[in-house]
Amino acid sequence: MTGTDESSKALLEPSGVEAPVGSKVRRVFALLERFVPAIGARWALELWCTPPTTDMSLRMPPGVTKGSPVEAFWDGHRVVGQAWGDGPPVYLVHGWGGCQAHLGVFIRPLVTAGYRVIAFDLPSHNESERGALAPGRTTIVEWARAVHAVIEAHGPARAVVAHSLGAKAAAYAAAEGAPIERMVFLAPMGDFGHYLQLFADRYGFGPRILGGLQRLLDRRLGVALVDTDIPVSATRVGDLPLLTVHDPEDPDSPYETSEHVVAAWPGANLLTTRGLGRLAH
Numbered sequence: 001m002t003g004t005d006e007s008s009k010a011l012l013e014p015s016g017v018e019a020p021v022g023s024k025v026r027r028v029f030a031l032l033e034r035f036v037p038a039i040g041a042r043w044a045l046e047l048w049c050t051p052p053t054t055d056m057s058l059r060m061p062p063g064v065t066k067g068s069p070v071e072a073f074w075d076g077h078r079v080v081g082q083a084w085g086d087g088p089p090v091y092l093v094h095g096w097g098g099c100q101a102h103l104g105v106f107i108r109p110l111v112t113a114g115y116r117v118i119a120f121d122l123p124s125h126n127e128s129e130r131g132a133l134a135p136g137r138t139t140i141v142e143w144a145r146a147v148h149a150v151i152e153a154h155g156p157a158r159a160v161v162a163h164s165l166g167a168k169a170a171a172y173a174a175a176e177g178a179p180i181e182r183m184v185f186l187a188p189m190g191d192f193g194h195y196l197q198l199f200a201d202r203y204g205f206g207p208r209i210l211g212g213l214q215r216l217l218d219r220r221l222g223v224a225l226v227d228t229d230i231p232v233s234a235t236r237v238g239d240l241p242l243l244t245v246h247d248p249e250d251p252d253s254p255y256e257t258s259e260h261v262v263a264a265w266p267g268a269n270l271l272t273t274r275g276l277g278r279l280a281h
Contacts, residue, residue, distance in 0.1 A: 021202055021203055021204070025203065025204075026203060026204030027204075029043075029044075029203050029204045029205040029209065030204050030205065032205065032209060033205045033206045033208055033209050037205075037208035037209045037211075037212055038212055040205055040208075040209040040212070041209050041211075041212025041213045041215075041216055042212075042216065044199070044200075044203065044205065044209055044210075044212075044213045045213055045216045045217065045220070046134075046137065047199075047203070048199060048213065048217065049133060049137040049138060049139055049220075050136055050137050051096055051097045051124060051125060051136070051137075051138065052096070052097040053097075058099050058101055058126060059101060060101045060104040060107070061101075061104045061105050061107075063108060064084075064104050064107050064108060065084075066082065067082030067083050067084040067107075067117075067119075068082060068083045068084070069081075069082060069083075070082060070083045070118060070120065070150075070153075070154060071153075072120075072146070072149040072150040072152070072153035072154070073149060073153075074131075074142075074145040074146050074148070074149035075131070075132070075145065077123060077128075077129045077130070077131050077142075077146075078128065078129045079120050079121065079122070079123065079128045079129070079146045079149060079150055080120060080121060080127045080128050081100050081118055081119050081120025081121060081150070082100060082118070082119055082120075083116055083117065083118045083154070084107055084111050084116070084117045085110070085111035085114075085115060085116045085117055086114075086116055087114045087115045087116050088114075088115055088116065088155075088158035089115070089116045089117075089118055089151075089154055089155045089156075089157055089158060090106075090110050090115045090116070090117050090118070090157065090158055090159045090160070090161065091117075091118050091119075091120075091147070091150065091151060091154075091157050091159075091160045091161070092104075092106060092107075092117065092118070092119040092120075092161050092162075093122070093147055093160060093161070093162035093163065093166035093167070093169065093170050094119075094121075094122065094125070094163060094166050095163040095164030095165045095166045095167075095189075096164060096165040096166075096189075097125070098122075098125065098163070098164075098166070099121055099125060099126045100119035100120050100121050100126070101119070102163070103119060103161060103163060103186075104119065106161055107119070115158060115159075116155075118150065118154055120146075120150055122138070122143050122146055122147075122166070122169070123138040123142045123143060123146050124136055124137055124138035124142075125138075128146070131146075133220075139217075139220060139221055140165070140168060140169055140172065140221070140225075140228045141172070141221045141222065141223065141228065143165070143166070143169035144169045144170075144172040144173040144176060144228070145173075146169075147160075147166075147169050147170055147173040147178065148173040148176060148177075148178040151173070151178050151179060151180065152178070152179075156179035156180070156181070157178070157179065157180040157181060158181050158182070159180075159181060159182045159183065159184060160174075160180050160182075160183045160184070161183075161184045161186070162183065162184070162185055162186070162188075163185075163186040163187060163188075164186070164187055164188065164189050164252075164253060164281065165189045167185035167186070167187075167188035167189060167230065168188060168189045168228060168229070168230055168233075170183060170185075171183070171185075171188075171230045171233040171234070171237070172228050172233050174233065174237050174240060175232075175233035175236035175237055180240065181240075181241075182240065182241040182242070182243075183240060183241070183242045183243075184242075184243045184244075184245065185230075185242065185243070185244045185245070185258070185261065186245050186246075187245070187246050187247070187250050187252070187253045187257075187258075187280065187281050188230060188244060188246075188253065188257055188258060188261055189230075189253055189257070190229075190253060190254060190256075190257035190260070191226070191229045191230075191231070191257075191260075192225050192226060192228070192229055193226065194254075196210060196213070196214065196225075197210070200213075230261050230264070230265070231260060231261065231263075231264035231265075234261070234264040234265040234266070234268075235264070237265070238266075239266055239267060241267060241268075242261075242262075242265050242267070242268040242269070243268070243269050243270075243271060244258045244261055244262055244268060244269070244270050244271070245258075245270075245271045245273060246258035246270065246271075246272065246273070246280075247272070247273040247274065247275075247276045247280035248272070248274070248280075249274075249275070249276055249277050249280045250276075250280040250281045251278065251280065251281060252281040253281060255272075258270050
């Protein structure tokens, strides 16, 4: 969708192909599942909260000049970004493993249309600081708080355009009271239950570690992980307008995700693209 792949799955390569998990790691997880699942759950927690290391370009698209620096603080942690143009602010929220440049194709059209466009790096991504966890780790709740903080610092959002996990964070921020007039989701990430099972399958552990991982995540977040899913946030946003854009060929976020989001979000609309292939995400 953006020409890059900030996949909502954990630890993906830039191409969207899952980074291979070595057989040794899978064997260790299998042993931990059998004998000491609590240790396996703690290891899985750290992996889950670690964004992928990618070699995707951090440069803005051609024709987008360097913007004015902006910053905001949430719980004392700094978020940095850039701003272009004048007018009501529109915020661009990247996905897992992404950066402020990855929605850069929207900057020139929005500036031309009379908006101030603000793009920023989310916690533990590129130039922004980490949150409460170790360097290189973050959570969906930290992302939502960062989104909320940027909007509070730079003005109520005429719109938020958000991709993948960034859409989930923006929805949760809106549910928590961030002042947003309308939202656009690009290939939003689905319910966490789906990705937790994919994560378990990939690393080769079973229900004992998976159950422990879910409990640890709830404790680390301070809320139940399922309560950060977009359909849950949808029950708390009132009549906030939403447009969701998704392609059935998306290899990383199922198209059905957007169908579920639109069904749960009052008045939401779904725009279906076709034939994007690998670029669908």
